[in-house]
Amino acid sequence: MGLFSFRKNKKERAGEADATPPATENLANKLGKTGSRIKQRMLTLFQGKRAIDDDLLEELENELIMADVGVHATQRIMASISDKITRSQLDDAEALRDTLNQALFNILSPCEQPLEIPDSPSPFVILVVGVNGSGKTTTIGKLARQLKDGGKSVMLAAGDTFRAAAVEQLQTWGERNDVPVIAQGSGADSASVIYDALASAQARNIDVLIADTAGRLHTQAGLMDELKKVKRVLGKLDADAPHETLIVLDGSTGQNALNQAEQFHSAMGLSGIVVSKLDGTAKGGIVFSIAEKLGIPLRFIGVGEKVTDLRVFEAREFVDALLATEQDSTQT
Numbered sequence: 482m483g484l485f486s487f488r489k490n491k492k493e494r495a496g497e498a499d500a501t502p503p504a505t506e507n508l509a510n511k512l513g514k515t516g517s518r519i520k521q522r523m524l525t526l527f528q529g530k531r532a533i534d535d536d537l538l539e540e541l542e543n544e545l546i547m548a549d550v551g552v553h554a555t556q557r558i559m560a561s562i563s564d565k566i567t568r569s570q571l572d573d574a575e576a577l578r579d580t581l582n583q584a585l586f587n588i589l590s591p592c593e594q595p596l597e598i599p600d601s602p603s604p605f606v607i608l609v610v611g612v613n614g615s616g617k618t619t620t621i622g623k624l625a626r627q628l629k630d631g632g633k634s635v636m637l638a639a640g641d642t643f644r645a646a647a648v649e650q651l652q653t654w655g656e657r658n659d660v661p662v663i664a665q666g667s668g669a670d671s672a673s674v675i676y677d678a679l680a681s682a683q684a685r686n687i688d689v690l691i692a693d694t695a696g697r698l699h700t701q702a703g704l705m706d707e708l709k710k711v712k713r714v715l716g717k718l719d720a721d722a723p724h725e726t727l728i729v730l731d732g733s734t735g736q737n738a739l740n741q742a743e744q745f746h747s748a749m750g751l752s753g754i755v756v757s758k759l760d761g762t763a764k765g766g767i768v769f770s771i772a773e774k775l776g777i778p779l780r781f782i783g784v785g786e787k788v789t790d791l792r793v794f795e796a797r798e799f800v801d802a803l804l805a806t807e808q809d810s811t812q813t
Contacts, residue, residue, distance in 0.1 A: 512760065551736070554774075586796055594778035606723040607724070617693065636660060636685070637661070637678075641696065651693055663678035671695055726749050732768070739774060758783055780793070
């Protein structure tokens with residue numbers, strides 16, 4: 482089959498199933514439902530032909546920070562804007578909007594790296610981590626569906642053994658997607674469950690194994706050590722596993738999501754990030770803070786309940802959606 486990339490469309494896959502089904506609603510509309518500060522408040526700064534002055538720049542800086550874009554990213558954006566003003570390249574609010582668009586894109590574009598799954602090693606192991614309530618198990622279910630639709634065989638490992646509901650939820654996703662789920666009883670050793678799942682996936686020639694893990698606070702060292710144990714145990718069957726360590730962050734938690742990512746990255750060495758629940762938060766700017774501070778690939782964003790609402794992260798699409806005018810967001 483060759484390299485599987487979520488970025489490829491049907492033509493690029495030469496007749497194979499498309500990895501990501503076409504969206505039924507554009508991203509601007511999805512993000513527009515949130516009451517996003519960036520969309521509903523910051524864009525009022527650019528209405529009309531307002532001249533650029535110190536008051537406008539101060540308002541812009543405040544709105545960026547309040548939208549959880551983060552201090553470092555905001556400073557970088559404002560420095561870029563100030564440079565253009567100094568060189569007399571900005572003379573009205575519309576020009577400022579265009580400059581803001583490019584500055585935001587420059588922050589995100591280095592992190593625009595789609596998840597790619599090679600034919601070898603097989604199975605390709607995706608270890609999914611994150612705190613309770615982040616949307617981790619739901620993300621796994623949607624990801625499994627998209628992989629299967631793309632022609633990959635998939636197995637799930639119910640490694641969140643501390644919550645019976647988590648196992649049941651993953652089994653429901655398995656039934657819905659017609660993919661096998663390896664699970665044990667409540668309270669079983671998570672590393673043991675995931676080890677057994679990898680052994681089974683190897684025996685059954687499964688393409689992709691997605692392993693759920695117990696949601697845990699990033700501040701609890703003992704629980705983080707258990708995640709390290711999972712990684713060590715997987716290494717007994719495949720020295721390179723997991724091949725992707727993916728964290729799911731709840732976008733509505735703002736700067737706390739950044740703190741979680743930093744701690745998990747320190748403990749596990751993250752290779753990818755999913756930011757979920759961006760359709761229900763006014764703190765979508767956290768995506769910029771994460772990109773500026775960590776530089777870890779942003780694989781997907783979650784913008785709704787549908788399987789297709791787990792979307793490949795594309796920097797240009799995301800920035801354009803955030804800065805879309807009312808007229809822009811009604812276009813399809």
